[in-house]
Structure formats: C-alpha cells, structure tokens
Amino acid sequence: MNEMTGGTGSGSGSEKPMANIHEFVHCVQQIFVESANMQLIPPKLAFRLNLPVWSRFEGAARKALDLARTYVNENVEHIRNEVNGESDGMSGQGIIRQLLNDGSISVEEMVRIIVDLFIAAADTTSHATQWALYLLSRNPQCQRRMLDEVNSVTGGHIVEECHLPHLSYTKGVIKEALRLYPVAPFLTRYLSHDMELSGYGIPSGKLIVMSLYTTGRKCEYFNDANQFMPERWLRDKELANHQTINTHACLPFGLGVRSCIGRRVAEIQMQFLLSRIVQKFQLSAVSNKEIGINLRMIATPEQPIHLALKKRATL
Numbered sequence: 063m064n065e066m067t068g069g070t071g072s073g074s075g076s077e078k079p080m081a082n083i084h085e086f087v088h089c090v091q092q093i094f095v096e097s098a099n100m101q102l103i104p105p106k107l108a109f110r111l112n113l114p115v116w117s118r119f120e121g122a123a124r125k126a127l128d129l130a131r132t133y134v135n136e137n138v139e140h141i142r143n144e145v146n147g148e149s150d151g152m153s154g155q156g157i158i159r160q161l162l163n164d165g166s167i168s169v170e171e172m173v174r175i176i177v178d179l180f181i182a183a184a185d186t187t188s189h190a191t192q193w194a195l196y197l198l199s200r201n202p203q204c205q206r207r208m209l210d211e212v213n214s215v216t217g218g219h220i221v222e223e224c225h226l227p228h229l230s231y232t233k234g235v236i237k238e239a240l241r242l243y244p245v246a247p248f249l250t251r252y253l254s255h256d257m258e259l260s261g262y263g264i265p266s267g268k269l270i271v272m273s274l275y276t277t278g279r280k281c282e283y284f285n286d287a288n289q290f291m292p293e294r295w296l297r298d299k300e301l302a303n304h305q306t307i308n309t310h311a312c313l314p315f316g317l318g319v320r321s322c323i324g325r326r327v328a329e330i331q332m333q334f335l336l337s338r339i340v341q342k343f344q345l346s347a348v349s350n351k352e353i354g355i356n357l358r359m360i361a362t363p364e365q366p367i368h369l370a371l372k373k374r375a376t377l
C-alpha cells in the first residue's frame with residue numbers, strides 16, 4: 063500500500079501517490095459499514111428493491127473504483143513514459159509496475175486488484191494495531207517486557223528489519239491482541255459436501271460461519287482466556303507455562319488456500335509500528351473503563367480509544 067500513500071512520485075522507479083487518498087479511505091470505510099448493514103438483508107433483495115442501504119453501498123463502491131481508476135491510469139502513463147525515456151523504467155517494486163510487467167492483466171483488472179487489496183488491508187491492520195495499543199496501555203507490565211525485549215535486541219537503537227525475527231515477545235503481543243480482538247471476527251465457508259459438525263448434520267452448499275472471537279476466548283482452549291498474556295505464544299514451553307491448550311482455536315488470518323494473503327505484510331507493519339511506538343512513548347489508558355467490541359465484518363471499538371503517550375527519555 064506504500065505506493066498509494068507514500069513516495070514522492072517524482073523519481074524514476076517510484077509511483078505517484080493517490081491525490082485523494084482520504085476520500086478513498088472514506089469510501090472503503092463506507093463499503094464496510096453498508097456491507098455490515100446488509101448482513102441481515104440479502105444484497106440481491108436490497109438491489110432489486112433499490113433500498114437506501116444498497117444505493118449507499120453502490121455509491122461508495124463506484125466512487126472507490128473511480129478514484130482507483132484515475133490513480134492506476136495516471137501511474138500506467140507515468141511508468142510507460144519512464145520506460146520510453148529510460149532503459150530501467152519497468153524496474154521497481156510497486157504493485158502497478160509489477161502487474162504491468164506481467165503483461166497479462168488489463169488496466170481495469172488492476173483497478174479491481176488495487177481496490178480489493180485496500181479493502182482487505184487498511185481497516186484490518188489499523189484496527190488490529192489500535193487494539194494492541196489499547197491492551198498494552200492497560201497492561202504496563204507487558205509493555206515494560208516488550209520494551210526490554212526491543213531494547214535488548216536493538217541495543218537501544220531504532221528497530222530495523224534485521225531485528226524483527228528476534229522480537230518473539232512483540233510477536234506474542236500481536237498474536238494475543240488478535241486472539242482477544244480478532245479484527246476479521248468471522249470465517250465463512252460454503253460446504254462442498256454433507257458433513258456432521260458437533261452432532262449436527264449439515265448439507266452441502268450451506269454457509270458455515272465460524273466466530274474467531276468465541277473460540278479465542280474459550281477456557282477449554284486457553285487458560286485464563288480473557289487475560290492478555292503475550293507470553294502464552296512464546297515457543298519456550300517453560301515460559302509459556304502451558305497457557306495455550308489449542309493454538310488452532312486462534313486463527314486470526316484464517317486457514318488453508320483462502321487464508322489471508324496479506325498476513326506477512328500486516329505482521330511486519332504491526333511489528334515495526336508497535337515496537338517503535340513503545341520505544342518512543344510510555345502508553346497509558348486515559349480511563350480504566352473497559353472498551354466494548356462491535357463484532358461486525360471488522361471488529362471495531364464501541365467507543366473511541368483514548369490513550370496518553372508520554373515521551374520516553376531515550377531515543
């Protein structure tokens with residue numbers, strides 16, 4: 063997503079950022095809100111009856127596609143101009159450049175890919191980061207342990223890519239935040255054949271909805287299931303203290319061929335962001351009141367999360 067938001071767009075090999083990024087983000091959020099509103103009404107029916115919820119959904123989707131189309135067209139032109147002017151114009155790492163290089167994907171398909179990726183990537187990663195910061199602010203001893211780990215791995219310097227594999231506790235913080243607050247809370251599958259599930263006979267073709275929120279907080283799978291304990295994910299069984307009984311009960315990125323393709327991107331972004339924030343600031347909760355969770359397509363806080371950030375003396 064870097065190419066949409068960052069970069070100067072002026073140099074060779076870089077892509078132009080999207081001019082109306084805020085409008086685009088707003089459309090993506092509205093797509094989520096209206097999709098959640100349509101969970102109780104079949105979208106086909108909402109479309110046939112031309113319900114206001116459908117019009118709002120369609121309007122947001124159309125606007126997002128229009129903005130993405132302008133962005134992709136501008137970049138395709140920019141990249142092609144570079145190719146004409148310079149020998150290495152096609153090199154670089156942006157998604158559009160790579161899709162153009164592939165040669166078999168039309169510009170309209172690129173537009174759809176960009177919109178799909180943004181829908182899947184933006185709100186999930188940002189809400190997951192927000193929940194992790196919320197949990198760290200309410201658990202100062204975990205925050206301290208994370209800071210100690212980060213400082214010992216980096217020697218007190220800013221976190222770089224080479225440090226990430228050694229931040230086991232930080233990874234535990236992310237996994238634990240996603241266990242308690244799975245931002246994509248429901249996994250769905252259509253059954254390809256009849257099956258029996260927990261004593262219920264379910265015919266093929268039926269939609270199965272699995273709640274990650276429910277399994278993630280079950281005492282039969284996790285000791286002290288409602289407690290935030292990043293150490294339960296450490297490989298060292300001594301340290302983990304057998305606090306996790308069934309790791310498969312926590313699948314925040316899904317499982318199998320349709321699991322999340324952005325998992326590594328999200329994990330790396332969160333590892334960087336959280337460790338750098340904890341290095342720079344001491345986080346504390348503004349209120350002791352627990353914040354509830356809205357379980358929709360994306361798990362969002364019931365009220366805004368307010369945190370106090372105090373700058374640390376070092377870094």
Ligand code: HEM
Pocket residue numbers: 178179182183184186187190240244245246249250313314315316317318319320321322323324325327328
């Ligand atoms: C914390 C962040 C994220 C979480 C918790 C998350 C979670 C999920 C989940 C639960 C699924 C459905 C998996 C299944 O049904 O088995 C999914 C699918 C998907 N995710 Fe993510 N995701 C995150 C970030 C991202 C990012 C950053 C991207 C893109 C760069 C992305 C792209 C996708 C795509 C394209 C799919 C659909 C895959 C398919 O249907 O084959 N996600 N994600």
